[in-house]
Each structure stands twice: as structure tokens, then as C-alpha cells.
Amino acid sequence: MLVTSRPNTIEKLQLLSRDSQYDLACACSYNKSEHRTRGTNGKWIYPVTLPDGGVASLFKTLISNHCTSDCKYCPLRQNEDIRRCSLSPEEIAASFLQYYRQGVVFGLFLSSGITCSSDTAMEKLIAPVEILRKKHNFKGYVHLKILPGSSRAAIEKAISLSNAVSINIETPGAQYLDKLSSKKDFLKDIVEPMKLISQLTAQSRHRVKQTTQFIVGAAGESDRDIVNYTSALYKRINLQRVYFSAYQKHQPDNPKKQSINTENAFMREHRLYQVDFLFRKYGFDQSDIIYDQSGLLSCETDPKEVWAKNHPEFFPVSINTADRHKLLRVPGLGLQTVETILNKRKLAKIRSIDDIGKVGSRLFRACKYLDFGDSQKNKAFLFNF
Numbered sequence: 001m002l003v004t005s006r007p008n009t010i011e012k013l014q015l016l017s018r019d020s021q022y023d024l025a026c027a028c029s030y031n032k033s034e035h036r037t038r039g040t041n042g043k044w045i046y047p048v049t050l051p052d053g054g055v056a057s058l059f060k061t062l063i064s065n066h067c068t069s070d071c072k073y074c075p076l077r078q079n080e081d082i083r084r085c086s087l088s089p090e091e092i093a094a095s096f097l098q099y100y101r102q103g104v105v106f107g108l109f110l111s112s113g114i115t116c117s118s119d120t121a122m123e124k125l126i127a128p129v130e131i132l133r134k135k136h137n138f139k140g141y142v143h144l145k146i147l148p149g150s151s152r153a154a155i156e157k158a159i160s161l162s163n164a165v166s167i168n169i170e171t172p173g174a175q176y177l178d179k180l181s182s183k184k185d186f187l188k189d190i191v192e193p194m195k196l197i198s199q200l201t202a203q204s205r206h207r208v209k210q211t212t213q214f215i216v217g218a219a220g221e222s223d224r225d226i227v228n229y230t231s232a233l234y235k236r237i238n239l240q241r242v243y244f245s246a247y248q249k250h251q252p253d254n255p256k257k258q259s260i261n262t263e264n265a266f267m268r269e270h271r272l273y274q275v276d277f278l279f280r281k282y283g284f285d286q287s288d289i290i291y292d293q294s295g296l297l298s299c300e301t302d303p304k305e306v307w308a309k310n311h312p313e314f315f316p317v318s319i320n321t322a323d324r325h326k327l328l329r330v331p332g333l334g335l336q337t338v339e340t341i342l343n344k345r346k347l348a349k350i351r352s353i354d355d356i357g358k359v360g361s362r363l364f365r366a367c368k369y370l371d372f373g374d375s376q377k378n379k380a381f382l383f384n385f
């Protein structure tokens with residue numbers, strides 16, 4: 001007879017935090033390597049980049065990897081032969097507080113497989129947060145995953161206890177989700193709850209953010225499909241962030257076994273984050289994004305430079321007179337560099353790229369798109385596509 005010992009809390013955290021790596025909806029950076037970084041003193045310590053550029057750690061785990069759903073892209077789907085376990089609300093609250101009180105983590109991110117029903121799983125997700133908020137008077141950051149198909153009551157309760165919530169949209173439309181799951185109804189289980197969250201968070205007395213996540217490369221969708229859907233989500237639903245998770249074919253810890261398709265998915269993920277950044281920070285619109293004939297973003301060139309190469313009429317941009325919006329369109333000029341340019345030219349005319357700062361590869365790339373006026377030094381670079 002095979003005897004399997006019951007995992008203790010640490011063993012369960014190891015299993016469940018590993019399985020939570022597919023949820024990226026808590027990082028602020030768009031650097032793909034940062035999304036999958038995990039702490040060395042426990043995989044549940046998850047470094048994230050904060051909006052101000054600083055780095056801090058979240059306590060991030062699933063509460064259970066049991067799931068009754070059948071998403072084809074997910075290693076946790078029902079009938080998969082994996083080791084399953086669940087953490088009790090008390091185990092999560094106690095483990096989290098231990099790290100929080102030591103100053104190791106600033107907040108908590110909880111998700112779960114769908115155990116029995118969405119609302120049953122939501123009850124279990126909410127329970128440790130209630131313990132923390134009510135019994136321990138914890139006032140810090142909590143991000144709760146909203147499970148597809150959750151009821152209004154469960155969503156309201158989650159929002160009342162959280163600083164951020166997210167439901168994964170997964171695909172850009174029902175036609176793609178239908179290929180991946182026979183159990184999730186795209187509109188009823190995902191889009192309607194997203195709209196409800198948007199309404200409820202707008203009414204909430206405390207500010208609650210909503211994010212979502214696409215899986216990239218699992219359903220034959222194009223980058224254009226994802227980008228257009230992302231743009232619509234930002235416009236119609238008050239989303240703080242959209243995340244993109246490359247389909248990993250269930251070999252996340254063994255890069256040697258990743259297929260070429262998986263590598264492509266990582267590059268697609270990276271380019272989609274760049275597009276997302278252009279939308280949120282650089283004033284780009286979906287009509288500014290250029291694809292190949294298959295609707296895919298260029299693997300070789302970033303989407304801002306692809307736009308620049310397709311709009312020669314826009315360049316060169318005058319470094320001394322162009323407004324912020326125009327400068328942000330120049331490949332190689334990031335947000336901080338544009339601020340530097342705007343500040344420096346208030347004091348004196350900018351005559352060469354050296355006046356902006358140390359010239360690395362990005363600033364050097366920007367030169368050919370910029371006009372420095374009568375400076376001879378930069379004329380050699382001017383607009384030489």
C-alpha cells in the first residue's frame with residue numbers, strides 16, 4: 001500500500017506558490033523577467049516593481065490547486081496528475097503575518113483553483129483576508145483574484161476587503177476561449193463580472209484597482225486581436241493594468257523542454273507589454289500599432305520604432321521646440337529622457353545629444369529622428385533611415 005504523507009504548511013506553500021506563477025496580475029513593471037522572479041527564501045515571496053519604480057515583495061500563493069475546470073492551457077485543470085493540496089485560512093493568515101511583521105512583505109496576493117464552485121472557492125479566498133482585517137486589524141495591501149462565474153455577493157465581499165482585484169480575461173473573445181475551455185462562458189463568467197467590478201470599484205469608498213490577464217499563444221489568437229481587445233478594455237472598463245502571460249506548455253521550470261512555440265510566446269508577451277506601455281504612457285492608440293500580414297507584432301523591432309519607420313513624414317522632430325507628445329514618439333526617448341529634454345531646454349538651447357546626458361545605445365538610436373537645428377555635430381545622423 002502506498003502511503004503519502006500529508007504536506008505541512010511549508011510544503012503546501014511550496015506547491016501552491018509554484019502554481020501561482022501563472023498569475024502575473026500584481027507587478028507594475030513590464031519587464032518580462034521581473035514577472036517570474038521569485039524570492040530565494042520561499043517561492044511565495046514575490047518581488048514586484050512599484051509604480052514609483054521601487055521594488056517590494058508580496059506574499060503570493062494559491063489557497064488551493066484543486067480545480068473542477070478544464071482549461072487546456074492550465075496544468076491545474078481537472079484530471080491532471082499533479083500533487084494537490086489546500087491551505088486553511090488560518091495557515092495563510094499566520095504564515096503571511098510572520099513575513100509581514102518581519103518587514104519581508106508589504107502585502108498579500110491570493111488566488112485559487114475552482115474547488116467545487118466559484119463561490120465556494122471565493123469563500124475560501126476571502127476567509128483568510130477576513131481573519132487578517134478583522135482579527136489582526138491588518139490595513140495593508142491585499143489583491144484577490146475573482147474567479148470566473150463568481151456571484152455578485154462574492155464579488156462585493158472581495159472588493160470590500162481588497163485594494164486590488166482581478167479576473168483573468170484569458171482570450172480576446174469567446175471564439176478563442178471556447179477552444180480552450182468547455183466550462184467557462186466568456187461573456188457570462190468573465191466579461192459580465194469585469195463590468196460589475198468596474199461599477200462596484202467606481203462606487204467603493206476606498207480605492208480598489210482592477211487588473212486582468214491574457215494568455216498568449218494558447219488559442220491561435222493574433223497580437224492584433226489581443227491589442228484591440230486591450231485597447232477596448234482600457235476605454236470601456238476602468239482597468240488599471242492588463243497583463244500578458246506566455247503560454248508555457250507546462251514546463252516553466254525546465255527551459256530546455258520549452259518548444260520553439262513557447263519561445264515565440266515569450267517574445268510576443270514582451271512585445272505586448274511594450275504596446276501596453278505605449279498605450280498607457282506614450283499616448284499611442286490602437287490605430288498606431290503596426291502588424292505583419294498574420295496580425296503579429298515584429299519580433300525584431302519594437303513597436304514604437306516600427307511606427308516611426310512607417311511615418312517618415314513625422315520626423316525629424318525638433319529637440320528644442322517639439323512638444324512632449326512629439327518627443328515621446330521618438331524611438332529611444334523614454335519618459336524620463338523627455339522630461340530631461342523639456343527641463344534642459346528651458347535653460348539653454350540643446351545643441352547636441354551630449355547635452356541630454358550620457359549617450360548610450362538608446363540615445364544614439366534617437367539621434368537619427370531628431371533635429372538639433374544648426375548644430376553640425378548631429379547633422380550626420382539626421383533622419384538616415
Ligand code: SF4
Nearest residue numbers: 067069071074077113
Ligand atoms: S479555472 Fe483556473 S485553475 Fe482551473 S483549470 Fe482554469 S485556469 Fe486552471
